[in-house]
Amino acid sequence: MSSIPILPRHMRNTVLPGHAACHGCPIPIGLKVVGAAFGDKVILVVPACCTSVVLGMHPGTAFNGSVVHVAFASAAAVASGISAGLSKRGVRDVQVIAWAGDGGTADIGMASLSGAVERNDDFIYVMYDNEAYMNTGIQRSSATPAGAWTTTTPLGKKEPKKDVAKILIAHGAPYVATASIAYPHDFYSKLKKAAGIRGFKFIYLHAPCPVGWRFDPSLTVNIAKLAVETGMVILYEYYDGGIRLSGPSRPLLDKSKRKPIAEYLKHQGRFRGINEGELRSLESYVDSSWEWVKKFMQ
Amino acid sequence: MVLKSLTGNHAVALAVKMARVNVVAAYPITPQTTIVEKLAEYIDGGELDAVMIRVESEHSALAAAYGSALAGARAFTATSSHGLLYMYEWVNWVSRARVPLVMAVVTRTMGPPWNIWTDHSDYYEQRDTGWIQGFAMDAQEAFDMTLQAFKISEDPRVFLPAMVGLDAFILSHTSMPVEVPEQELVDEWLGARTQGFVIDGSEALIHGALSPPEYTEGFIEDVGKAMEEAVEVVREVDHSFGRTFGRSHGGLVELYKCSDAKYHIVLMGAWAGDAMEAVDALREQGYSIGVVRVRYTRPFPGEELYKALSSSKGVIVVERGVSFGSMGPVFLDLAGNMLKYSRKLPYMRNVIAGVGGVNVTYKDFEYIAKETINYLESGEEPSVIAWYHAR
Numbered sequence: 001m002s003s004i005p006i007l008p009r010h011m012r013n014t015v016l017p018g019h020a021a022c023h024g025c026p027i028p029i030g031l032k033v034v035g036a037a038f039g040d041k042v043i044l045v046v047p048a049c050c051t052s053v054v055l056g057m058h059p060g061t062a063f064n065g066s067v068v069h070v071a072f073a074s075a076a077a078v079a080s081g082i083s084a085g086l087s088k089r090g091v092r093d094v095q096v097i098a099w100a101g102d103g104g105t106a107d108i109g110m111a112s113l114s115g116a117v118e119r120n121d122d123f124i125y126v127m128y129d130n131e132a133y134m135n136t137g138i139q140r141s142s143a144t145p146a147g148a149w150t151t152t153t154p155l156g157k158k159e160p161k162k163d164v165a166k167i168l169i170a171h172g173a174p175y176v177a178t179a180s181i182a183y184p185h186d187f188y189s190k191l192k193k194a195a196g197i198r199g200f201k202f203i204y205l206h207a208p209c210p211v212g213w214r215f216d217p218s219l220t221v222n223i224a225k226l227a228v229e230t231g232m233v234i235l236y237e238y239y240d241g242g243i244r245l246s247g248p249s250r251p252l253l254d255k256s257k258r259k260p261i262a263e264y265l266k267h268q269g270r271f272r273g274i275n276e277g278e279l280r281s282l283e284s285y286v287d288s289s290w291e292w293v294k295k296f297m298q
Numbered sequence: 299m300v301l302k303s304l305t306g307n308h309a310v311a312l313a314v315k316m317a318r319v320n321v322v323a324a325y326p327i328t329p330q331t332t333i334v335e336k337l338a339e340y341i342d343g344g345e346l347d348a349v350m351i352r353v354e355s356e357h358s359a360l361a362a363a364y365g366s367a368l369a370g371a372r373a374f375t376a377t378s379s380h381g382l383l384y385m386y387e388w389v390n391w392v393s394r395a396r397v398p399l400v401m402a403v404v405t406r407t408m409g410p411p412w413n414i415w416t417d418h419s420d421y422y423e424q425r426d427t428g429w430i431q432g433f434a435m436d437a438q439e440a441f442d443m444t445l446q447a448f449k450i451s452e453d454p455r456v457f458l459p460a461m462v463g464l465d466a467f468i469l470s471h472t473s474m475p476v477e478v479p480e481q482e483l484v485d486e487w488l489g490a491r492t493q494g495f496v497i498d499g500s501e502a503l504i505h506g507a508l509s510p511p512e513y514t515e516g517f518i519e520d521v522g523k524a525m526e527e528a529v530e531v532v533r534e535v536d537h538s539f540g541r542t543f544g545r546s547h548g549g550l551v552e553l554y555k556c557s558d559a560k561y562h563i564v565l566m567g568a569w570a571g572d573a574m575e576a577v578d579a580l581r582e583q584g585y586s587i588g589v590v591r592v593r594y595t596r597p598f599p600g601e602e603l604y605k606a607l608s609s610s611k612g613v614i615v616v617e618r619g620v621s622f623g624s625m626g627p628v629f630l631d632l633a634g635n636m637l638k639y640s641r642k643l644p645y646m647r648n649v650i651a652g653v654g655g656v657n658v659t660y661k662d663f664e665y666i667a668k669e670t671i672n673y674l675e676s677g678e679e680p681s682v683i684a685w686y687h688a689r
Binding site for chain 2: 040041042043045052053055056057058059061063064065066067068069070071073074076077078079080081082083084085086087088089091093094111112114115118119121
């Protein structure tokens with residue numbers, strides 16, 4: 001791991017103590033990495049999602065940067081507008097980041113996201129994926145994996161997860177990456193790389209939620225790590241027409257190096273009711289994701 | 299000053315250009331399209347130094363315009379009917395956020411059935427959103443009102459978004475000579491953009507965070523207070539516009555042949571011109587009648603209307619829209635606002651006409667006025683609310 005970059009800023013200078021996240025919440029972990037990358041020179045555009053609460057209640061705040069809270073479907077559109085306004089005014093020293101959950105991205109925000117990508121508007125979009133509507137009480141989203149219990153899929157979700165990174169690659173976005181809160185240095189490098197590219201940049205951030213996934217809050221990072229180690233989440237970057245696997249996922253191209261998916265599932269109450277057939281379909285989802293990645297690898 | 303033959307939509311586009319907007323975000327919908335087409339021409343032709351965000355929906359059009367305005371840009375969008383309904387969440391968001399920007403609303407009937415002609419229901423439905431709402435009568439006023447909208451919206455006493463309404467086709471696509479002032483004069487009169495706060499990274503600002511009820515109540519009440527302040531601002535802006543460009547429109551209302559009138563037609567929009575023609579004809583026939591044209595519905599010109607109508611023998615409010623199960627929105631606002639000044643109201647009647655884009659001519663206004671006046675003078679009262687079917 002000699003390539004670990006030195007972080008230029010203290011993460012706690014941006015994410016302040018006193019945020020309103022649940023125990024073991026992955027969101028402050030992700031935001032601290034954003035803070036490490038950009039300090040207070042960041043404008044977060046946050047639609048309705050857990051982060052709307054996590055950042056704290058007016059008149060307090062736990063974020064020492066700028067935040068624009070916006071209507072649910074609109075993170076990408078508002079970020080497009082801010083980016084255009086800043087460029088017209090010649091302001092170039094601040095990074096605009098749309099910071100949205102899976103519901104605000106894969107479901108209600110999909111059209112505005114697609115529009116911003118197609119226009120190649122200049123900002124970073126981070127989809128932090130806790131795989132359901134956690135803020136409203138664990139309802140399924142299109143990013144919920146098959147087999148997972150949620151309050152609106154009490155028998156487990158039947159349909160496979162929507163892969164937004166794949167959709168954005170199909171849009172021809174200049175930069176698409178996947179990251180995990182278990183690998184902050186990897187996420188950091190991807191943010192920095194994205195910031196250096198003009199146009200639309202998308203980073204998927206896998207973010208396990210102890211409350212919604214029913215695991216012990218001390219295990220958030222372990223679960224996130226297992227998602228990568230089992231190959232459920234593949235860390236990569238896509239640019240110049242090709243996918244490059246990132247460090248933690250690189251050895252896992254060899255299927256025998258991946259941990260069994262059951263290792264990932266067994267800590268999570270949401271998969272308690274999963275049967276053999278559903279496990280098989282999860283496994284085949286993972287296999288097909290890897291096959292797809294291989295096709296675009298450079 | 300030069301005279302140019304412009305449609306209502308092109309008059310709006312030219313005013314937006316002369317206001318030197320920085321960002322236009324828009325999505326096509328008939329009959330608004332020729333505004334944004336013209337702006338695209340200006341921008342791509344290098345006549346207007348602005349960014350055009352060609353969004354994928356009206357919801358995003360206003361969201362993107364909002365984002366750019368928040369970041370300090372003078373921003374504009376335009377829409378109609380279903381587009382306005384689709385962005386409704388954002389219409390409310392922008393005003394509560396207290397971010398100045400301007401939107402043209404080319405009024406069009408809502409479906410079903412599909413219909414592209416004018417009525418005012420789409421515009422009426424915005425009346426509780428906290429936007430300054432003006433409605434133009436002709437292309438000259440569409441031009442002037444658009445420039446004035448930026449000035450009102452960016453006034454520190456207001457800091458609310460502003461809407462310019464204009465009728466589909468009968469105004470949006472109809473040409474008339476428009477006096478276009480010199481750019482330098484517009485620059486001087488309008489000045490640089492001002493807004494309550496700018497989010498551009500120069501300082502850490504949080505906007506719109508979860509707030510407890512006691513704070514939220516204050517924010518919402520402030521929208522109402524700003525709207526009250528806006529009454530004077532609208533008057534002032536029209537006044538200073540008149541001093542600078544030699545043309546004002548009466549502030550919140552325009553009075554036509556009202557000084558000695560016993561009866562009054564109250565209405566807004568392009569057909570006010572037809573009502574004025576009817577008044578000319580009626581006066582030749584010996585009827586004492588005038589037109590009170592409502593230019594702004596928000597803030598509602600209660601004081602002006604009370605002054606103009608309190609001693610009227612009969613007020614006929616003619617509207618291209620109705621609040622189902624109640625009455626026309628302008629009638630309701632008028633009755634409610636008159637009560638602020640007196641418990642004793644003049645006879646008032648609400649005629650719903652031209653809904654769905656039905657063409658209403660000066661002949662129809664003549665008929666409506668005569669019918670009402672003849673009833674009243676014979677000592678009878680016609681129904682308070684009536685649908686009039688122009689054919």
